[in-house]
Amino acid sequence: MNRFIVLLRGINVSGKNKIPMADLRQLLHDLEFKNVQTYIQSGNIILDSEEIKSTVCQKIKEGIQNKFGFEIPVIARTIPEWKKVIQNYPFSLENEKIVAFTFLEHNTEIKKIEVKGILEDEYLIDTNMVYLYCPSGFARTKLSNNLFERKLNVTATTRNLRTTLKLLELATK
Incomplete structure (x- = not known):
């Protein structure tokens, strides 16, 4: 199981691309991610997955498009990558x-x-x-x-x- 920090670009900014965090967490659970946490309202996510980073990003991107109706860029890093940053x-x-x-x-x-x-x-x-x-x-x-x-x-x-x-x-x- 890999832990990822996932960043969404451009949600809940100036009333655009609104995603309530409870709804986002539910979507991520529905997508079968584990140990999902969000931090503040600006698209910061921590989750666990067996998938590789690119698959995690693609699943989240498609899930948001399907559930909320807009396209959001999704960027992820592993914990070692985050520490290195x-x-x-x-x-x-x-x-x-x-x-x-x-x-x-x-x-x-x-x-x-x-x-x-x-x-x-x-x-x-x-x-x-x-x-x-x-x-x-x-x-x-x-x-x-x-x-x-x-x-x-x-x-x-x-x-x-x-x-x-x-x-x-x-x-x-």
Whole structure:
């Protein structure tokens, strides 16, 4: 049995793509995933499955499409992969309010993109991750999911440090 942390992109944002967490958990149980947990309302899931990562993502994506009627990108990581993401963070972790992790749906060969006006914000692209350090604040940064999706041609979803650490804590209890 494998444990996965699964991230849904773009649910319960500005009243769009609304999925009540109780309904999402029921769907995941119906799809025969085990030990299903959700964390906050923004599409963070922990679950166990015998399936491989790509199958887990596809089943969830199809299940949401069938039950709720919209298509949602789904990204998953194993617990060792999640731990590696945190360990590899290249910037300071001292101020949690300016630290974030952008998870990419698949690997990219691109290591640098041109982004104008990012002020003192920094990023590092690493295979299937983008590490963010945003002293200007996340409300002001140009380093967004949409930017990375457009420049890297890959689906992306971002979680702040607090959520990233909490998901690991819940997944390893």
